[in-house]
Amino acid sequence: MATLLITGAAGRIGSALRPRLLSAGHDLVLLDERTPSDPVAPGERFVPGSVNDVGALDDALIGADTVVHLAGIPTEAPWDDLVAANLTGTKNVLERAAGAGVRRVLQASSIHAVGLVPEPLDEPGTVPGDRLPRPDTYYGVTKAGMELLGSLFADRSGMSIVSARIGAFGERPSSRRALLMWTSPDDLLRLVLATIDLRKPGHHVVWALSRNTGSPADLAAGERIGFRPLDDASTVLDPGARAALPAEDLRYLGGGMADLPLGRSTS
Incomplete structure (x- = not known):
């Protein structure tokens, strides 16, 4: 079984992955500035700190063989804040992980790295997971930059x-867009497990989506590394619940983020 460092472990995605990874038999190191709301369980170790605190990172990396990097600002925000959290923070994670001999990293990019791709609603399965970036916000730019850092460290x-x-x-699913672009917690777990099994060096940009x-x-890009999602948003909700979902902008993959003022925080 693996020992995984989860950065941003107290966040929404980290909180959903923790019990699933523990049930799969893995040990976890949890790094976050906030104490997780769910108590630290047997098989877990909590390290307080941020991805810009290299001392905390080095402590958290002790014994880890895989990193799940979730820390960062998850929406549009001022440029300098995004760069510090999403780019410098990712550089720190990858740099310290490489120095510690960690060979596998899953990092949370975003649909917003390709958010301004016009959404081909009548053409299912046409946007590859590793499509060139077309970000919709400064946030999306930092996620595209994260992907470039992944390429750099995979190669070097x-x-x-x-x-x-x-x-x-x-x-x-919480909106009509989510019926198309939903990521279930169980399918994200499946992508983490596929990452743990990787042995050949390389950088892989993939859709972390369910089979909607x-x-x-x-x-296909995810399937090439063993990621086979099983969930489907259309089967999770009954027809009445699907019809009641709020409408959402369907012009672009990133939806309404395209209309946000650049650099303005949405929190």
């Missing part, structure tokens, strides 16, 4: 790095 340090373009993450009926996402 012989690491296996997966840049996971996460969509509408949640236990259930009618989605424009082509899942």
Whole structure:
């Protein structure tokens, strides 16, 4: 079994992955500035600190063989804040992981790295997971930059790095867009498990999405590294619940983020 460092472990995605990874038999190191709301369980170790605190990173990396890098600002924000958290923070994680001999990293990129791709609603499966970036915000730019850092460290340090373009993450789809671009917690777990099994160095940009009926996402890039999502947003909700979902902008993959003022925080 693996020992995984989860950065940003107290966040929404980290909180959903923790019990699933423990159930799969893995040990976890949890790094976050905030104490996780769920108590630290047997098989877990909590290290307080941020990805810009290299001392805390070095402590958290002791004994780890895989990193799940989730820390960062998850939406549009001022440029300098995004660069510090999402780019410098990712550089620190990859640099310290490489120095510690960690060979596998899954890092949370985003659909917003390709957010201004016009959404081909009538052409399912046409947008590859490793499509060239077309960001919709400064946030999306930093996620595209994260992917470039993944490429750099995979090539220079012989690491296996997966840049996971996460969509509408949640236990259930929460909008009509999510019916197409949903990421279920169980499918994200499957991508983490596929990353743990990687042995050949390389950088892989993949859709971290469920197998949603009618989605424009082509899942082939993920399948090439053993990621085979099983969930489908169209089967999670009954027809009445699907019809009641709020409408959302469907012009672009990133939806309404394209209309946000650049650099303005949404929190």
